Amino acid sequence: MSEETNMMENRDFQTGDRVKGVVAKIEEKAVTVTIEGAPFDGIIPISELSSLHIEKASDSVEVGDELDLIITKIEDENFVLSKRKVDAELAWGELEKKFESGEIIEAEVKDVVKGGLVVDLGVRGFVPASLVEDYFVESFEDYKGKELTFKIVEMEKENNRLILSHRAVIEKEKESQKEKVMEKIHAGDELKGKVQRIASFGAFVDIGGVDGLVHISQLSHEHVEKVSDVVTEGQEVTVKVLSVDRDSERISLSIKDTLPGPWDTIDEKAPKGSVHTGTVKRLVSYGAFVEVLPGVEGLVHISQIAHKHIATPNEELSEGQEVQVKVLEVNKADKRLSLSIKELQEKQGDQDFSNYEMPEESSGFSISDVIGDKLKGFKPE
Structure with missing residues (x-):
């Protein structure tokens, strides 16, 4: 030696x-x-x-x-x-306790690498890109030097492997917030929200930590073809809570119910006696429903379709047809309009006598009995 x-x-x-x-x-x-x-x-x-x-x-x-x-x-x-080995030995002991308890760890992002973030916890911790946020991130360059909270989701001391998730922390916080919001809101509440996501069937609106669905039918009083025609992502909106299903954690919302309805100003927009161009929406045995304003339909009773007798509305009208109608009555409280088509049509026969047949002599009637006062004042040329 x-x-x-x-x-x-x-x-x-x-x-x-x-x-x-x-x-x-x-x-x-x-x-x-x-x-x-x-x-x-x-x-x-x-x-x-x-x-x-x-x-x-x-x-x-x-x-x-x-x-x-x-x-x-x-x-x-x-x-x-x-120094690295001492730090790692001490760190692994603490990290194992935190992993078992699910404790949240706060640490600085030391580096941005391909595929995620690197954190120093006495040992190298890696945060995969998919576990950084609960939404897609285009670039992580701004994350370097940032303090974030993490949860350990995987660890293998023998392989020096430590996987962290910031997304898990966010999702847990949102779940906790969601429970609080679900308890507080009730049907009929009007709330402020932000449009988070648009789908073909409606828009998801964040109302303070929880998303509710505004179905396409609840976006506007008017017919909506595309959700994006009415709202955009990030837009601030006022919504009314239609229903809260706490078991399935679903909230139904309406934007339409927070807006002035088409019937609110019906007295000004379609007063009695006014004339409108409308579209035949539905034909029923007793008449036709005609849309005269967006979201406002009125009934043309079968007796108000034509001067002549008709058995069914189909004889004169078809769905989708444009017609001129006159407002006969307005019932704002019940949201009803009585309309007429025949009021705007000339009554056949008022000025045309060519279709009249002369009665037979045996009947005892004269032409003056048939056309009456129409001959008064008539002077032959």
Whole structure:
């Protein structure tokens, strides 16, 4: 056994020992430390300073720092030391407890790499891109240096593998917020919200931590072909709560019910006696429903379709046909309009006598009995 080795054993410095070192000198790729009671200084290679990749040793430590270290090798009157291994050993113990308890961890994003984020928790923690947010992120460049909260979702100490999720924290917070909101809101409430997402069948609106659905039929009093014709993502809207299903966590909302209805100003828009161009929407046995204003339909009773007798409305009208109608009555309270088509048509026969047949002489009627006063004042040329 060499004299050097004997000296090391006498002083009890051996590979694997934990020691405290004070930073005496910093070079680009290594740090020199003094160790109390040791016969010579120790060297920490840059790769053993941190669990993360660092470009310069000065990025990790400063002169005068006291560090917990482990001796990894003894050679050429030098200790080769590691700070990284000590940090990792301490960190894994704490991280295992936090993993088991589901504790939330707050840490700074140290680096942005392909596929996600890197966090220093004494060991290198990786956050896959899919676990950063609960929505798609185009670029993560702005995340470097940012403090975020994380939950450990996977860890393998033997493989030095630590997977973190910020998304899990967000989803838990949203779930908690959702429960609170679900308890507070009731059918009939009017709330402010923001359009989060648009689908073919409606729009999802955030009303304070929980999304509710405004079905396409509840967007407007008018017929809506496309949801995007009425609302856009990010738009602030006022909604009315139609129903709350706490078991399925579904909330039905309406924008239409917060807007003035077409019947609110019906007295001004379609007063009695006014004439409108409308569209036949439905034909029923007793008449035709005609839309005279967006969201406002009135009934043309079968007796008001034509001057002549008809058995069914189909004889004169078809769905989708444009017609001129006159308002006969307005019932705002019951949302009813009585309309007439025949009021705007000339009565057949008022000026045309060509279809009259002369009665037979035996009947005892004269032409004057048939056309009456129409002959008064008539002078032949």
